[in-house]
Amino acid sequence: MTRPIRALLGTALACATAVAASGCEDFLAVDNPTVIDVATVDPVADATTLAFSAQQNFAVAYGWMIMYSSWFVGEALVAETFPTRNEFGRRDVAVDNGSHNADVWQPLSVAMASTDLVLQLSLPTPESNLNIARAALYRGFSFVMMAENFCTGTVRTSAQEAGPELTTAEMLDSAVVHFTTANSVGTAAGSAAATAADRAAGLAIARAALVGRARAQLQAGRPTQAAADAAAVPAAFNFNLSYIDDLSQRTRLGNRLWQFTLDRGSITVAPAFRVTDPRVPYKAPGQHTLTPQDPSSGPFYIQNKYPTFASPIRLASKIEADYIAAEAQGTAAQLTLIAARRAANSQEAYSGATDAVSVLTELMEQRGREFYLEGKRLGDFRRNPSNVLNVPVAGSTYFKPGFAPVGSQTCYPLTTAERDNNPNL
Numbered sequence: 001m002t003r004p005i006r007a008l009l010g011t012a013l014a015c016a017t018a019v020a021a022s023g024c025e026d027f028l029a030v031d032n033p034t035v036i037d038v039a040t041v042d043p044v045a046d047a048t049t050l051a052f053s054a055q056q057n058f059a060v061a062y063g064w065m066i067m068y069s070s071w072f073v074g075e076a077l078v079a080e081t082f083p084t085r086n087e088f089g090r091r092d093v094a095v096d097n098g099s100h101n102a103d104v105w106q107p108l109s110v111a112m113a114s115t116d117l118v119l120q121l122s123l124p125t126p127e128s129n130l131n132i133a134r135a136a137l138y139r140g141f142s143f144v145m146m147a148e149n150f151c152t153g154t155v156r157t158s159a160q161e162a163g164p165e166l167t168t169a170e171m172l173d174s175a176v177v178h179f180t181t182a183n184s185v186g187t188a189a190g191s192a193a194a195t196a197a198d199r200a201a202g203l204a205i206a207r208a209a210l211v212g213r214a215r216a217q218l219q220a221g222r223p224t225q226a227a228a229d230a231a232a233v234p235a236a237f238n239f240n241l242s243y244i245d246d247l248s249q250r251t252r253l254g255n256r257l258w259q260f261t262l263d264r265g266s267i268t269v270a271p272a273f274r275v276t277d278p279r280v281p282y283k284a285p286g287q288h289t290l291t292p293q294d295p296s297s298g299p300f301y302i303q304n305k306y307p308t309f310a311s312p313i314r315l316a317s318k319i320e321a322d323y324i325a326a327e328a329q330g331t332a333a334q335l336t337l338i339a340a341r342r343a344a345n346s347q348e349a350y351s352g353a354t355d356a357v358s359v360l361t362e363l364m365e366q367r368g369r370e371f372y373l374e375g376k377r378l379g380d381f382r383r384n385p386s387n388v389l390n391v392p393v394a395g396s397t398y399f400k401p402g403f404a405p406v407g408s409q410t411c412y413p414l415t416t417a418e419r420d421n422n423p424n425l
Contacts, residue, residue: 063256092407148379
């Protein structure tokens with residue numbers, strides 16, 4: 001299938017030097033290594049490259065979304081002057097916010113389109129094709145991130161066809177569909193792939209898809225299905241997105257949270273997370289030499305969870321499955337997990353009230369520390385708004401001068417650019 005390839009890569013450019021003479025001097029012909037001629041792309045033969053490209057597009061989007069949501073739900077403070085970024089810290093994101101469109105919506109839309117590109121290919125042995133499993137996994141997570149972060153969504157295909165406006169429920173249902181594909185195809189690839197590395201990759205994708213599907217089911221209000229998927233995840237499972245330190249490609253290949261700590265000085269650990277807990281590592285002023293971009297943001301407490309451009313970011317894990325199962329199963333299961341996680345992280349035993357509301361609040365507190373700066377807290381807040389503490393309070397004074405009070409948003413609006421350019425909206 002070439003149509004999606006042409007749409008995504010754009011028009012091919014031929015680069016050559018013509019010589020106005022009776023003979024052509026071949027040594028004057030110059031290839032441009034940064035241009036991909038669409039005529040040279042074989043969608044089937046290049047499916048692995050396209051699938052890994054889709055994976056990297058999601059990795060780019062994931063870093064941006066973690067950072068912006070961390071400001072929105074009070075994991076971090078906005079340590080810079082950009083009004084567009086402070087809108088996230090104030091929970092008052094305008095539809096024409098340029099950072100919202102360029103840093104959050106567009107990267108996620110690219111991830112959506114590039115995963116669709118792979119899934120639209122006519123690939124051999126589709127029931128066990130690792131490229132299909134990989135693309136379906138990241139399309140599922142793209143839908144989950146859109147559903148948890150945006151009030152409504154829409155998806156453009158790899159052919160750049162604009163879709164209708166989607167509700168949160170529709171996005172979560174789409175995530176479930178794609179995670180189901182990733183799980184079944186990944187499981188089959190785990191048995192049928194030609195190499196040990198590909199078989200291992202298939203099984204890892206299948207297990208990550210179980211965690212993703214459990215997450216989507218819980219967010220959609222289907223606890224029984226969520227608990228079943230979570231229980232099927234094997235012990236000690238962990239699935240990370242990898243990043244590298246390439247000086248010339250740090251914005252695409254490097255860890256975004258470290259980039260905006262070191263290079264930009266944008267992320268200050270919020271006071272509620274300046275705790276003695278190995279799950280929330282940070283450095284206080286005097287323990288580092290970095291400075292915030294905006295001095296009025298106060299003392300610069302830097303996150304130390306991702307201390308290099310090459311730091312991986314966890315995407316799915318057995319420990320997340322355990323939290324999903326406990327939340328789905330109720331108070332007794334929640335108290336058991338709370339006790340285990342507090343003990344594992346050198347915290348005193350829980351001594352608070354044991355009514356359902358209090359225990360769920362404590363579970364959300366432990367979950368907030370467990371997955372600090374992993375892009376899960378906004379979904380938690382939307383699912384359990386009364387139990388997720390320390391989110392900026394609507395109507396309260398913003399933490400630094402010169403800005404309006406905190407707003408009341410619980411999710412992001414679709415951007416003006418998307419609405420203006422999507423005929424279905």
